[in-house]
């Protein structure tokens with residue numbers, strides 16, 4: 681079904697000395713994790729500014745934590761899909777792929793990818809809301825459900841916050857630096873993202889400037905579709921399985 685276009689990507693991968701992939705919610709969609717935009721998306725029934733901003737948390741931390749606790753419960757029931765598994769395989773290949781993800785669900789790691797660059801953080805990490813000395817460094821918390829809710833900082837007992845990047849917040853400098861370095865690659869794939877949230881969506885342009893062959897895999901067209909060398913319409917899991925099948929190494 682995708683064989684022609686998948687073959688093109690596979691042949692670029694066969695000769696590439698470096699591969700970088702950026703993933704979005706569409707990669708976790710086949711696992712049952714809701715996306716943000718679109719008819720079934722999380723932003724259909726919730727306004728981002730009421731749940732995913734520092735202002736929202738300051739005015740109603742209980743409501744924000746209820747929402748993150750619900751998402752943690754939902755993701756805990758989901759399993760990585762074939763897209764996560766293929767990317768995990770590629771990330772440990774002789775020429776390892778660098779995986780940058782906007783997803784906070786941890787499914788790449790659960791599929792076995794190490795060194796994931798988590799562009800928007802992780803719902804499995806918490807930080808001190810008051811930024812106390814020890815609590816500025818995120819700690820892992822995988823309790824489902826969270827107890828107590830809202831959780832507290834173990835160092836100063838103030839409120840803890842989700843270890844994610846909210847709207848209006850900056851991407852941590854080290855994460856941005858590593859991501860930009862990874863755009864110096866031979867092949868750059870953008871998979872399952874609506875490509876409307878920056879700076880994540882801008883990484884594609886950086887890769888193009890460095891001369892990468894670029895391809896998008898998405899169920900539908902996005903603002904990036906016209907900018908990539910090859911836009912493939914299809915589900916991330918199906919298309920990646922096909923590309924992987926056609927790779928010669």
Ligand code: OAD
Pocket residue numbers: 703704705706707709710715716717718721728732782783800845846847871872873874875876877897898899900902914915916917
């Ligand atoms: P979106 O929900 O904006 O977009 C998901 C994309 O995945 C859409 O373009 C869909 O067409 C596509 N898609 C859905 N199912 C797919 C499948 N099976 N295979 C391939 N593509 C599929 O999610 P993101 O682009 O990840 O940020 O959103 C970017 C950021 O906006 C998120 O990280 C989050 C959100 O607000 C923050 O919370 C800071």
